[in-house]
């Protein structure tokens with residue numbers, strides 16, 4: 001058992017840059033958490049650049065791109081709000097506008113269970129770190145066999161248009177940047193629980209200058225983002241090299257799973273069904 005634990009520890013040591021992020025050192029960890037918490041509270045985003053070692057980034061990106069032939073194609077025009085418009089809203093009201101949602105998505109059961117990406121996702125100290133940065137009393141990796149951890153791959157012309165997230169936070173690892181585009185652009189705090197600020201949202205959607213920020217993220221960065229009140233998008237990708245991220249799913253309740261309808265919406269299939277080949 002001690003040997004197995006040691007093997008797992010040295011595996012993680014090769015993947016996560018524990019020299020830069022010495023999470024086993026209580027004082028260093030407390031500083032890492034405090035800095036990330038402050039950034040998250042201030043801007044709704046916390047970035048831990050260089051969290052992954054460069055060899056790990058390359059191995060994970062390669063794993064994602066190997067799965068591209070069995071990835072599911074999502075190509076829709078979606079609204080930013082995920083809710084129906086009300087009668088009074090004019091035809092180009094922000095709630096009615098649609099934007100492209102174009103990307104390739106892979107499910108967890110397609111990933112190598114002994115590969116680097118799931119090794120990092122299943123590393124308990126990472127879950128504990130995310131929990132503490134978010135300031136939550138408890139946090140669990142989800143139990144869903146398809147949704148635990150996913151790659152999203154944006155190729156030339158793909159994009160994820162303006163939207164608000166329905167969940168409180170998203171945790172991701174950027175694994176590969178495209179040649180051009182694929183930038184994460186956001187308008188922090190553009191709305192609140194009390195004020196939808198449709199005029200402000202409309203101005204962002206109309207590309208009014210000066211209203212947004214770009215998150216300059218290098219591959220290997222761990223990103224925590226709160227997108228419920230921040231309008232955000234990934235600008236269209238240009239060039240031959242795809243944009244690749246790993247999405248890590250967590251929940252405040254243990255053993256979270258989703259049903260076949262959610263699986264089919266995201267992956268075109270549910271557990272035990274063969275991949276829908278879209279290439």
Ligand SMILES: [Fe+2]
Nearest residue numbers: 164165227232
């Ligand atoms: Fe989002």
